Amino acid sequence: MYELVPSVLNSEEKNTLRQFISCLGSTGKNYFLRNEILQVFGDYCHQIEKPAYFYHSSSLGALIHYTHEMILEEENTWFVLRPKIGNQEVWRLTADLTQFDLMTPKSLLDVSDRLVNRYQPNILEIDLQPFYQNSPKINDPRNIGQGLTFLNHYLCNQFITEPKYWLELLFKALQKLAYNEIQLLVSDRLSSGIELAKQIKPALNFLNQLPPKEPYAKFRTQLQELGFEPGWGNNAARVRETLELLQRLIDTPQPAILEAFVARIPAVFRVVLISIHGWVAQEDVLGRDETLSQVIYVLEQARSLENKLQQQIKLAGLDSLEIKPHVIILTRLIPNCNDVASPSQGTSCDLPLEKLDNTENAWILRVPFRGFNPEITDNWISKFEIWPYLETFTIDAEKELLTQFKGKPNLIIGNYSDGNLVAALLSRRLKVTQCNIAHSLEKPKYLFSNLYWQDLEDKYHFSAQFTADLISMNAADFIITSSYQEIVGTPDSMGQYESYKCFTMPELYHVIDGIDLCSSKFNMIPPGVSENIFFPYSQTEKRNAKQTQNIRNLLFTHQNEYIIGHLEHPHKRPIFALTPITSIKNITGLAECFGQSQALQDRCNLILLTSKLHPDTATNLEEATEIQKLHQIINQYNLNDKIRWLSMRLPSRDIGECYRIIADNQGIFVHFARFESFGRSILEAMISGLPTFATQFGGALEIIENHGNGFYINPMDLAGAANKIVEFVHKCDTKTEYWHEISQSMIQRIRHKYTWDSHTNQLLLLAKIFSFWNFVEPEDNEARDRYMETLFHLVFKPRAESILNKMA
Incomplete structure (x- = not known):
C-alpha cells in the first residue's frame, strides 16, 4: 500500500479518485462496503468511458479492489484496505488529497462511532494481542487453520534444540496419565526422562521374543517391572510399535512421528x-x-x-x-x-x-x-x-x-x-x-450488528453474545x-472470526485486537455425514421400497393442508431445496429466481421443504415475514402448477430418502443462502448423488471447490443464478451421461474429505x-484466562442481567 497510494496521488488518476469520492458522496451515504464500492466505481468508469483495463489494472483500480470499507467525512475519507487475507490497514485521505496516512485501529473505531453519533472520548478498550505475542505464530496466511501441523513442527524443533529439557517434559506428561486409580504408561519405578529412554531398549528386546499377537495380559507383569504400565498396546506387536515410535521421537524428532505417537496415547476417556x-x-x-x-x-x-x-x-x-x-x-x-x-x-x-x-x-x-x-x-x-x-x-x-x-x-x-x-x-x-x-457466528451474519447494537438490543441482545464470543474464543x-473461510474469509470477503479482530460496540467498548488469526489454536476439521442415513441413490439395496414410494408421493403428488402447489408436468427435472425459513437462508430468493426465469420453468419444477407454511405458525416476526413473502412470490409469478411447497418436519431417514428420490429423477439441489458458514445439507445432498448449486458466500466454496465456478451461485444475482442452472440442465439434456458424471463426482468429493472417522x-x-x-506452556494461558474472567464479570454479566431485568 505504501507504493500503491503515492502512485495514485502523484498521477493523473488523482482527479479520477476525487471525482469517484464525489460520486460516493452524491449517494447521500457515508459508509460503504466492498460490493457497493466496486459497483459505484464500475458505474463511474463506464460513465466516463474509461477503458476496461482501468477498472481492473490501473493503480486506482487496484486500490479500490483492495478497499473493503470506506467512510466519508467532511474533512477526510477513510479507507479500510485488505492487502492480503487476514491483514487490514486503515488509511485516512484528506479532503484536498494531499495526505494519505496510515492510522491506528483505534482511530477507525472512533470515526465509526462518530458516524452513528455515539462517540465518546473515554471508552473501554479490549486488546488481546499481549497474550499472543510470545506464542508461536503461523506466518504464512495460506497455513492459517492448520494449527496442528504447525504445532507438531514447532514441538519437534524444540525437541531438537533442547532434547534433555523436552524429554523431561514429555516424561512428566506421560507420567501424569491415569484413569481413576489406574496408572497408565509410565510407573513411579521411573523417575526421569533419561530413565524412560534407557528402558525402551530392554523392553523392545523382551517384546521381540514374543509372538506378535501375544495378548498384553500375558506379559503385563514383565513390562511393569521395566517401568511400563498399561496403555502401550493390546498385543506384543502393538506395544512394540508404540515404543518404537517413542524411541524414534526421542532420537530423531519429526512431525509425522510425533503425530503417530500422540495418536496412540490413551489420554481421552x-x-x-x-x-x-x-x-x-x-x-x-x-x-x-x-x-x-x-x-x-x-x-x-x-x-x-x-x-x-x-x-x-x-x-x-x-x-x-x-x-x-x-x-x-x-x-x-x-x-x-x-x-x-x-x-x-x-x-x-x-x-x-x-x-x-x-x-x-x-x-x-x-x-x-x-x-x-x-x-x-x-x-x-x-x-x-x-x-x-x-x-x-x-x-x-x-x-x-x-x-x-x-x-x-x-x-x-x-x-x-x-x-x-x-x-x-x-x-x-x-x-x-x-x-x-x-x-x-451471528456477528458477521447481521451487517452492522455491532455498530447499531443499541437499536437491535431488545430483539437480539448482541452485546451479551459478542462479548461471550470474545471470551470463549480466546479462552479456548x-x-x-x-473451512478456511470461517477464519479469514477470501480475498474478497472477511472471515467470521476475522470480524472479531477489530470492531466497535459504541458506548460499550472498543475491540482493538480481539483474536489472533495466526494462532495455532485454529484448526480446520470439517464434519462428516452419516452414510447410514445419507447414502447414494444408486445403493438400492439399502433403500426401503415402501418408504421410497411414500416419500415419492409426498414430494410429487400427495395433497393435504401442509402442502401448497401441484405439478402440472411432474416429469420435469426437479429443483430441490430444504431449509429453515429465514432471511439469511433466502428460500424466497430461490422462489423469485425461479419465478423470473421462464427458461427454468420450462425445464424444471421447484420443490421446497420447510417446517412452516403459514405466517400464524411462525415463531418470530422475521419468519412470518419470509413466509408471507414466499406466498406472494408464488401468486405473483403464477407458480402453483410448477411448485410444491411442503411444510413438515421429517425424520432424518425420510430426509435422506427425499434427496435420493430427487436424484432418481435426475434433479438438482440448490442452497440459495445469502451467507452460509458451511452447510450440512450441502453434504447430505452431495453424498446422495445430487448435483448441488450453492451460494458463493461462505464455506460452500470449499465443499464443492473441485467443480469450479459452475456450481457457485450469487443469490443476489437472480438472472445469473438462473442462467447457471439452465446451462447445467441444457448440458444434461444434450449429453446423456453428464448428469451421472457430476453426480458421481459429488459423491466422491464427500467421501474423500467429509467423513466422521x-x-x-x-x-x-x-x-x-x-x-x-x-x-x-501454562503461564500465558493463566494471564489470558484472568483477563477473560474480568470481561465476564465486568461486561458480560451486567449485559446478561439487564436481559433478565427486562423479562421480570
Whole structure:
C-alpha cells in the first residue's frame, strides 16, 4: 500500500479518485462496503468511458479492489484496505488529497462511532494481542487453520534444540496419565526422562521374543517391572510399535512421528459436548429450525467419538481393565417440551438423562435452568434470550457432570456462542482442555450488528453474545472450523472470526485486537455425514421400497393442508431445496429466481421443504415475514402448477430418502443462502448423488471447490443464478451421461474429505496435543484466562442481567 497510494496521488488518476469520492458522496451515504464500492466505481468508469483495463489494472483500480470499507467525512475519507487475507490497514485521505496516512485501529473505531453519533472520548478498550505475542505464530496466511501441523513442527524443533529439557517434559506428561486409580504408561519405578529412554531398549528386546499377537495380559507383569504400565498396546506387536515410535521421537524428532505417537496415547476417556439451547432430542424431533443443524452435528459427533474412543481403548489394551469411554451431550432440561409447531410431537427434552441411540455409553444429560421466572425457564428459550441463565447453569451442570463421570472429563467441546461460553466457564473451573466449535457466528451474519447494537438490543441482545464470543474464543485451547473461510474469509470477503479482530460496540467498548488469526489454536476439521442415513441413490439395496414410494408421493403428488402447489408436468427435472425459513437462508430468493426465469420453468419444477407454511405458525416476526413473502412470490409469478411447497418436519431417514428420490429423477439441489458458514445439507445432498448449486458466500466454496465456478451461485444475482442452472440442465439434456458424471463426482468429493472417522481422529489428536502444550506452556494461558474472567464479570454479566431485568 505504501507504493500503491503515492502512485495514485502523484498521477493523473488523482482527479479520477476525487471525482469517484464525489460520486460516493452524491449517494447521500457515508459508509460503504466492498460490493457497493466496486459497483459505484464500475458505474463511474463506464460513465466516463474509461477503458476496461482501468477498472481492473490501473493503480486506482487496484486500490479500490483492495478497499473493503470506506467512510466519508467532511474533512477526510477513510479507507479500510485488505492487502492480503487476514491483514487490514486503515488509511485516512484528506479532503484536498494531499495526505494519505496510515492510522491506528483505534482511530477507525472512533470515526465509526462518530458516524452513528455515539462517540465518546473515554471508552473501554479490549486488546488481546499481549497474550499472543510470545506464542508461536503461523506466518504464512495460506497455513492459517492448520494449527496442528504447525504445532507438531514447532514441538519437534524444540525437541531438537533442547532434547534433555523436552524429554523431561514429555516424561512428566506421560507420567501424569491415569484413569481413576489406574496408572497408565509410565510407573513411579521411573523417575526421569533419561530413565524412560534407557528402558525402551530392554523392553523392545523382551517384546521381540514374543509372538506378535501375544495378548498384553500375558506379559503385563514383565513390562511393569521395566517401568511400563498399561496403555502401550493390546498385543506384543502393538506395544512394540508404540515404543518404537517413542524411541524414534526421542532420537530423531519429526512431525509425522510425533503425530503417530500422540495418536496412540490413551489420554481421552470422558468427553462432554455442550449444546445448550438446541431442543436436543433424537429421531423425529431433533431440534428447532434455528438449531437443527447444530443438534444433528452434535449427535453424530458424539456417536463417532464414542466409537473412536472404543477403538483406541481396545488397541491400547485397556478394555481388559474394564476401561470404557463415556461421552455426554450436555444441554438444558425443558419441562414443557412439546413442540409448539407440531403439538402432537412430544420430545424427551424433559428427561434428565437419556441414552444416545446406537451407542454403549453415550448420553444426553439435561440440566434445568434455575427458575428465575418459571413461565420462561420451563419453556424453550430462543438462542438470543438465553444469556442470563448460563452462569448458574454452569455451576449446576458441573455437579451433574462430576457425578455422571465419577470424575472430571478429559475434554470439553462447546457448540455455538452459548455452549462455548459454558465450555469456557467449565474448563476454567475444572482445569480441562476446551475446544470451541461455532460454525455460524451471528456477528458477521447481521451487517452492522455491532455498530447499531443499541437499536437491535431488545430483539437480539448482541452485546451479551459478542462479548461471550470474545471470551470463549480466546479462552479456548483450540478452535475447530469447517473451512478456511470461517477464519479469514477470501480475498474478497472477511472471515467470521476475522470480524472479531477489530470492531466497535459504541458506548460499550472498543475491540482493538480481539483474536489472533495466526494462532495455532485454529484448526480446520470439517464434519462428516452419516452414510447410514445419507447414502447414494444408486445403493438400492439399502433403500426401503415402501418408504421410497411414500416419500415419492409426498414430494410429487400427495395433497393435504401442509402442502401448497401441484405439478402440472411432474416429469420435469426437479429443483430441490430444504431449509429453515429465514432471511439469511433466502428460500424466497430461490422462489423469485425461479419465478423470473421462464427458461427454468420450462425445464424444471421447484420443490421446497420447510417446517412452516403459514405466517400464524411462525415463531418470530422475521419468519412470518419470509413466509408471507414466499406466498406472494408464488401468486405473483403464477407458480402453483410448477411448485410444491411442503411444510413438515421429517425424520432424518425420510430426509435422506427425499434427496435420493430427487436424484432418481435426475434433479438438482440448490442452497440459495445469502451467507452460509458451511452447510450440512450441502453434504447430505452431495453424498446422495445430487448435483448441488450453492451460494458463493461462505464455506460452500470449499465443499464443492473441485467443480469450479459452475456450481457457485450469487443469490443476489437472480438472472445469473438462473442462467447457471439452465446451462447445467441444457448440458444434461444434450449429453446423456453428464448428469451421472457430476453426480458421481459429488459423491466422491464427500467421501474423500467429509467423513466422521477423519473428523474424530483429528479432534482427538488435537485434544492430546493441546493438553500437552498447556502442560508445557501454562503461564500465558493463566494471564489470558484472568483477563477473560474480568470481561465476564465486568461486561458480560451486567449485559446478561439487564436481559433478565427486562423479562421480570
